[in-house]
Amino acid sequence: MSLAKPNAQDISTKKKVALGIGFTGLFILVLALANVELPYKGLFLTLSLGLIIGGVVIYSRDEYLTKLEGIKNDEAWFKSISSRGTWGWVLGVVLTLFYIVLYFFAELLGLGTDGASNTGLIALFDPLSQLLSGRNASQWFVYGTLYTVAIVAFGYKFMLKYRHNRYQQLRTASVMFFQMAFAFLIPEFMYRLNSDVPYNDIKNMWPLNYYAFDQWRVDQFINSGTIGMAFLIFGILSIFVISPFLTYKYGKRWYCSWVCGCGGLAETAGDPFRHLSSKKMSAWKLERWLIHTVLVFSVVMTTAVIYTYLGYDAEKYWFNKDNFLLFVGGFLTLVFVVIMVFKRHELGKDARYGAIGYALVIVSLIAMHYTGTTNEVFYLPAGGMRSAYGFYIGSIFSGVIGTGFYPILGNRAWCRFGCPMAAVLGFQQRMFSKFRITTNGGQCISCGNCSNSCEMGIDVRAYAQKGENIVRSSCVGCGVCSAVCPRGVLKLENGSLDGRINPTDVLLGNDVDLMELMNNK
């Protein structure tokens, strides 16, 4: 049984013009990529980025400001690009190819290797890079610039789309700011001030930033004096102190929907694809296996990497190898025991999986201790593990699949299935956080708008129609489920830990005795 998919409506002339402008901007980039020698690179680069942003701005204004404020999801499942139609697949393939080239064949983009000057696309970005940091562009600079442009331009679009919703506007302004300032401008300026400090986006914390504690970085931080040490200490505090505290107070949304760059792109440029995430129970199962496997992998890998460089220079590293392993093991054991003692009943069946994950890490630590006399862990060189992680998780998963597949898997495939940071924050959110999505008594009509809009594939309706709060580790607190609910059923809230998880059988509004009977069993 299926309904025919009607054709999407024609777009207005103004939108056609906007598309023309935007694609002209893109075309300049394509010309540069094809090694067409463009004079006045600075001018052409400005023109290109300006046209792209201008195109998006004009398009968005015509799309949203010509209509009354409200939910704007008309035709999302009809338009080819946002319903896995031909255009969706074309875009998916183009993005995927772009990521493959970016990660593995940067010379195709014109990266000058061995001191040669840049050509092609990367050379086009040299003037901007010179302006900011005083050095020539790299493929990462090009990527960073385009990424920032995308977040800013599509962030503007998103803010118009939700111009009746302050929560959406504020968090979008926030991700735009963090991307622009912390991921893009500040690191470039830092380089100008102190070129010994490695590129450091301080909001990009371990384990999302899997190279945070790589030897070369730590060395550079330590060697570059106070500022480097400050960064290093901030990096450690971020994951062990700041982030647990903020997650306790506000849920993981403070990071995933307000700060994070991956989340930022997903929420802005990725917004038109949010409904494509799978809501099936099977997808949820896969999600839990995958994301926690990545987390275990990332913990073991990082431990191994740090382990291999510890101890060979007692001057630089106060820690020695064995103390470090003991410390990691001890810390994880502490966390594990605390959870098993206090939160076992909340975990339910998941407790078993938690135990498996914990056991895996501990076994790896022991293995490191016994096999890792030199550079080997598990008979695998730690460096090998590190590069495998970088390749499979850092590049293929987070980039190629995570972003390239936006039009196929939805905009948060990486955040949902792969991001180890999301796993850590999610775990805290589930166990120790005031955050929940409250459902409004008996008002749900099971329409499914919330589930449909959930980019994390949470079946929000399954909870709402039972009058049960949504307390899920994967929820990034984007607030879109709440926005689209036509009956005002959902509210993102920080409240007391008591009664945060409240399964109900009979909803508010029915006979009070029956509610008593069924809900307080």
Add this chain to the structure above:
Amino acid sequence: MKNIVIIGNGIAGVTAARHIRKLSDNKITIISAETDHFFSRTALMYVYMGHMKYEHTKPYEDYFWKKNRIDLKRAYIKQVLTDDKTLVTSEGEKIAYDSLIIATGSKPNKFGWPGQDLKGVQGLYSYQDLEKLEANAPDKETCNRAVIVGGGLIGIEMAEMLRSRNIPVTFLVREDSFWNGVLPAGESGLINKHILDHHIDLRLGTNLKEIISDENGRAKAVVITETGEELPCNVVGLTAGVSPNIDFLKESGIELGRGVKVNRFLETNIKDVYAIGDCAEQHEPIGMRRPIEAVWYTGRMMGETLAQTICGNKIEYKPGHWFNSAKFLDIEYQTYGWVFSERSKSEQEAHFHWMHPDEDKCITVAYDKDSKLFLGINTFGIRMRHENFDKWLTEKRDVDYVIKHLPEANFDPEFYKQFENQILAAYNNQLQTA
């Protein structure tokens, strides 16, 4: 182990089934002529508008039914033989039951208008209606204009649907202001304006006289009673309310009124036959409720209740405080307790009304003129917390208390502007001048 058969896979029937399964091991069969699986009728509009696909309107994944041992059968029941405890399908198949739950919902009203059965004339209730609308009005080239007859909740949804495809819509409303049998004047006025803002040609105080056919038996125009004006159109939406879908029960011996007559235990006059949801009609209205309540929530509550009775814990249907909600295009509406329109309210009911000067937001609080007892609230464009009002109604709070504590009940998303202080100021103001 009883053999329980449920006719109708809507919210009422499905809730009953789910709860019976929770409480017992009985055999459960749900029969429906409409779709293989339960879907949310309230979401039909979003499918046409492209927000969702049909599959997303299903509240449970398809594996759910087998896992919970609830058998699904696609068939139309044309006869209920209560003496033999048997159902007969339109194919002639016989299905036996020990207990029968009738949860057959509603059908759109037709008031005998000339031309009401022409092609292009349709209601909006079922999945099949959605398919029809997709065929009748796929785009504005095929459908140059649609006329909607009947200014209720489904009518305004249908208007919104058609507008999402840029189809010009004329909306005929019999009342002189939208839904003013239910809404107080200020609120009804707000919605009138909002409808016009959406470029819907709203005709108040206007009745349909007839629908004119073209040479192929397809609607080509409607005629308006008051003016005799003839409006060319390709689609006519009949949305003048719904009534219980019970014609197939006429010969069954089950007592019928407008709906299937039930007592407070949701029992019909025949043993082991029950009725719930839109199609059930109470002998005596419960409190201020109507004898037939065609809303989602009551269907669900009846299902929750009846499951107890069927599983041996006989309890009355005793719904709590009334609540409801809807969305008029972009304006959300919630109501808790009772707020009546000027047309139907009692002498004792007084209203405090607040309206935002330019945003589409307003509230009406109903209270008893003498005792100041809080009776109910309507909110437009502001979300409120069900729990608070339910509690305040139970505690029999007065209107002063409710207005003062309004901020606690606010359910709008974080960072939204809050209007409770303005509301309180307006309230104090009005009381002083009054």
